[in-house]
Amino acid sequence: VLLALTYKKLVDRDFRVLAVIEREMPRYEYVPIEVIERRLRMPSSHVAMSLQKLNQLKLVRRRLGDYTGYRLTYMGLDVLALHSLVERGILHALGDKLGVGKESDVYSGLTPGGERVIVKFHRVGRTSFQKIVRVRHYAAERPYSSWLQLAKLAGQREFRALEELYRVGALVPKPLGYSRHAVVTEYIEGVELYVYKDAMEPESMLRDIMETLRKAYVEVGIVHGDLSEYNILVVIEDDKERPYIIDWPQYVEKEHPSAEQLLRRDVEYVARFFRKRYRVDVDTEKLIRYVKGE
Ligand code: ADP
Ligand code: MN
Known part of the structure; x- marks a missing residue:
């Protein structure tokens, strides 16, 4: 699977670069390279190499022009979520893609204990962030990266709903964890x-x-x-x-x-x-x- 293969090519430094871009995304359409460098304590040549690699792997998108900047792609967000799920011991491996919906991509996966799980990546408004300009004063209410915020919100909502439903004994898949827009649940063999x-x-x-x-x-x-x-x-x-x-x-x-x-x-x-x-x-x-x- 492309996503799993891409994930395996990344080292700690790449995840740090991605995380900085993610954090700054609400404030910029494309996060300026100077901002990325300032937020990271690593040599700018390392940042440049990492950005080059991330761009080739299509985890970020580069903007050239009056300034050079980067933003996350959905795949970039996916690998950040996977990284967090793996680090926290919720997920061990990603398997086949089971389906592509309008609003999600669903994969099978394995926990560290070998149980089969579902990883659902929410996709919201894949194309709703076009002609946006830089603004500072109301960044909090009107984030540029609305797709990012909405996808994360969908992940959080689904996980929390499942937690409460599962707790009261409703017939729903057991929720195992989530990160950002990715929700991990028990695999329902049906x-x-x-x-x-x-x-x-x-x-x-x-x-x-x-x-x-x-x-x-x-x-x-x-x-x-x-x-x-x-x-x-x-x-x-x-x-x-x-x-x-x-x-x-x-x-x-x-x-x-x-x-x-x-x-x-x-x-x-x-x-x-x-x-x-x-x-x-x-x-x-x-x-x-x-x-x-x-
Ligand atoms: P969406 O319809 O928004 O894309 P769903 O949550 O309905 O997302 O998941 C899409 C498909 O993935 C489902 O129709 C089902 O086939 C499969 N799927 C989702 N969750 C599970 C699960 N816990 N166990 C097994 N299959 C699942
Ligand atoms: Mn559905």
């Missing part, structure tokens, strides 16, 4: 509900899905907001089908003005799926009341 054709007990699966939504709403206080047969993984454990709900970064709190509408949509999607594929007779209103704990 298939998406939409490809799972011959359910043994569809009614029971539907009930379990509603129970997870109810725990999310009543005990954690959140609504998934993007639920469908694509975000449910079915696993067979002890001869029983267990539906795990994944993909939580867009959740909303139940006090949010759209919460009611999103909850309704989540429940309706799932109900419609079970009605169509399995002819399950469902009363959507009753399910919604159940999920809300009424």
Whole structure:
């Protein structure tokens, strides 16, 4: 895999250079080379060599012109996150890419103990940082690198939501750690509900899905907001089908003005799926009341 191979080519110095660029990114469209040098205690020839290498590996992008500057690419952010996860003993190796979504890249991975895990790199607004100029006074409210901030926020949100959901016993992958935009969870050895054709007990699966939504709403206080047969993984454990709900970064709190509408949509999607594929007779209103704990 490109990402894993690229990661292996880096030495401590390269990670330090990347980290400085990351830290300065909210203040600059491209972080000026003078700023990078000033923040690092290493000879400027070393900084230059490292930047050259990082640029070739496409971990940073160079801007030439009235000043020379650098910014991180998504791959640059990926290797910083990997570095932190490895240093903290959360991750040992990165495996195959399992999927590319609009909003994420998902890889398999291994922990130091040899357990199989998922590493999900959030991708938000891949192209939303064009024509931006340098500003100092409101850097905190209007960061240039909005894609960076948004991707990190998505990672943090998903990890924290999973932590709380897992704690109350909802059927979600166990969260193992995160760094920046990368979230590591347990690997669910299952298939998406939409490809799972011959359910043994569809009614029971539907009930379990509603129970997870109810725990999310009543005990954690959140609504998934993007639920469908694509975000449910079915696993067979002890001869029983267990539906795990994944993909939580867009959740909303139940006090949010759209919460009611999103909850309704989540429940309706799932109900419609079970009605169509399995002819399950469902009363959507009753399910919604159940999920809300009424
Ligand atoms: P997105 O849809 O935003 O790209 P998801 O969290 O839904 O992100 O993950 C994308 C795909 O990766 C899922 O449809 C599933 O096939 C796989 N996947 C995600 N998390 C896990 C997991 N914990 N275990 C196994 N497969 C997973
Ligand atoms: Mn998804």
